[in-house]
Amino acid sequence: MTARLAAVAAAHTHILVRRRTTVALLALLPLAIYGALYRHSAHAVTVGGVASAFSAGGAAIFSMLPARAADQRLVLAGYRPAVLLTGRLIVLEAASIVISLITAGVMIAGTGPAHPADVFAGVILTGIAAVPLGLALGAMLPRELEAVLVLIGIVGIQITAEPDTLISAILPFHAASQLLDAAVGAPTALWPRLALTVAYSAGLLAIAWAAWRHRTGARSLSTITPARLNHPARARTEGGSHHGS
């Protein structure tokens, strides 16, 4: 289990490093948005911080969708979808934290907020939630285009919705957004927002796992062909084991 998790994490680290242009563009996007606003808007830090979800979420989407067929083969070779997902999660969250620190550092230097620690916390929480969101979108949707459009929609609504509205509260970056607002306004508590973000992320991961399990055709040999459950001649497969398992 540990060796397999390490193998998946190593593979996705290689892939992420080799996608450095894409990763650099994704990392620059929130900074570009912040840069366009920071002289004119009191919400530049909040918008720039939440926009960092494009980086982490986009990277997660691009780690999932092109790998669907290869992941099917890995499942046949004995990998569990949970291991395939966890390996990605570790690599992407680590990369997200690095990008978050850079993004937060630039915004603190540019704006000089009253509570800079809240900027770091808000951007990191955004990344923590964005990776599972990207994994879930990548697992559920058929192509990168659709997944990226949904990501743009969610992040865009989170940025533009008023913070005290229901629509803002039900989106994944609400807690992070509150922290980012607090960085330039009245202070707020970290722990409830951290707990909310972790709970939200866990829910998104569960969705990603269920969808990826379905997409990769992860069927153990005793349940390969459940087919139509009430069909008198329903298909089933018995016995044996996957090689490499």
Place this chain on the structure above:
Amino acid sequence: MGSQPSPVTGSQSAPLLTVTGLGKSYRRRPVLRGVGLQAYRGQVIAVTGENGSGKTTLLRICAGLETADTGTVHRRAAAGYCPQAPALFDLLTPAEHLALFAGGRAGAAAEGRELLASLGVSLQTRTLVRDLSGGARQKLSLTLALLGQPELLLLDEPYQGFDQGSYLDFWHHAGAWRRQGRAVVVVTHLLTELDRADQVLELRQLAQDRPQK
């Protein structure tokens, strides 16, 4: 398609793969109906048929990647599956693929390196899979299916992109796997190679209401 003695042992052992009455439709279009197959140790089974006759679907169901609507698939051995399209990670090297598919087992990775070398692909380079030729990608895909020495091989046109020499090598390898007592189910369009098979399962496009075999 009845039971046959193993060419290797000559004895009537249980088949490694038994497919009975398999049926599959996509939406309302039937692809497979009443398909049966038994693959014994030491046999090469060729699956032939025109485009759209369900060859790939049959192998995907046998591999566990798709569900059938009707019928049973019974496997008694670990299976290695080589899909028609290689299904690899473009941004990994062949060596990194071997490490990943071996799942941390040093023995399996070493075995993969030997297999890949025997198919004529060098592991010395840092070439990414996206920069390999189509034939080299397919050889890597085939090697990954063989990792762990599965007794049952499900190979969906595994020689696509091979040059003539590699193609002939593939059939020599298939003969060696057969002699090792493995069962090899291979989808092929090439009728000239059918004499290398112990069984031929010909699938037809479903136009009439009748079984395919």
